[in-house]
Amino acid sequence: MPDVGDLVTAQLVVSPYDETTSVTLAVTAPDGTESTPVTTTADDGQTWTAPLTYTAAGIWLLRWTVTGTGASVETETVAVAPAAATMADVRSYATTTQLAVFLHAAPPLDAVKLLERATSLLDSDLLKAAVHDVDDDGMPTDEVVAAAFAEAVCAQVEFWGEVGEETDISGPLEGVTIGSVSLQFGAGDNRSSPDYYAPKMIRAIQNIPADKLRWIAFTGGC
Known part of the structure; x- marks a missing residue:
C-alpha cells in the first residue's frame, strides 16, 4: 500500500x-x-x-x-495511507519511549495511534470530573500528575495488546470510584462481559494524591 x-x-x-x-x-x-x-x-x-x-x-x-x-x-x-503520525501530531500523555519502558519491550508499530486513543479514553471517561493544573496545551504541569497520566495510558495500551482494542466503550465496569466520580457501567447479565479499562490505568489515577488532582461533585455512568 x-x-x-x-x-x-x-x-x-x-x-x-x-x-x-x-x-x-x-x-x-x-x-x-x-x-x-x-x-x-x-x-x-x-x-x-x-x-x-x-x-x-x-x-x-x-x-x-x-x-x-x-x-x-x-x-x-x-x-x-496517510503519512505515519509522530508524537508531535497527536495529543498523548505518554511518549513511545515511556511506553517502551513501561512494557519492558519494544512498543507496537501503531503505538502513536494507541497512545492517542488511550489519552482520549482517559480524558473522556476517567478525568471528566477532574481538576488539575495544566499548560496552554491542556497537559498536566505537576510532575506527579503527569507521571500518573503517562502510566495510565501506557497501561491501557498494554491492556489492548493483551485483550484487543475495543472501540465501543460502554461497559461493564462496575463500582469503581475515583475521587467524586463513580463509574458503574453494566449490570446484571453484563457481569460476564470483558472490562474495557485496564485495571492498572484505574489504579494509576486512584493513586494520585488528593492535593494534586481535585474532583468536582459528579456521579455518572454509561
Missing part, C-alpha cells in the same frame, strides 16, 4: 497490441480532482507506464483507456 507523497510508476500491460495501440490514463484523486499523467511505452505498445504522485490519503481511481488493437477500458482503485 503506497503512502502519501509516494512517487510511483503506474503500469498497464496490453494484450493483444501492435503499432496502432495507444493508451491514456485518467486519475481521480480522493477529493475528486482529475489529472491525466503522460503515458509512454518502451516495447512498441505492450507495456504502458505513467508517473504518478499520491498527494492525499484515501482512494484513488486510475482509468486506463486503450484504443486501437487491444481496445478496452481498465479501472484500478488504489488505497493510499
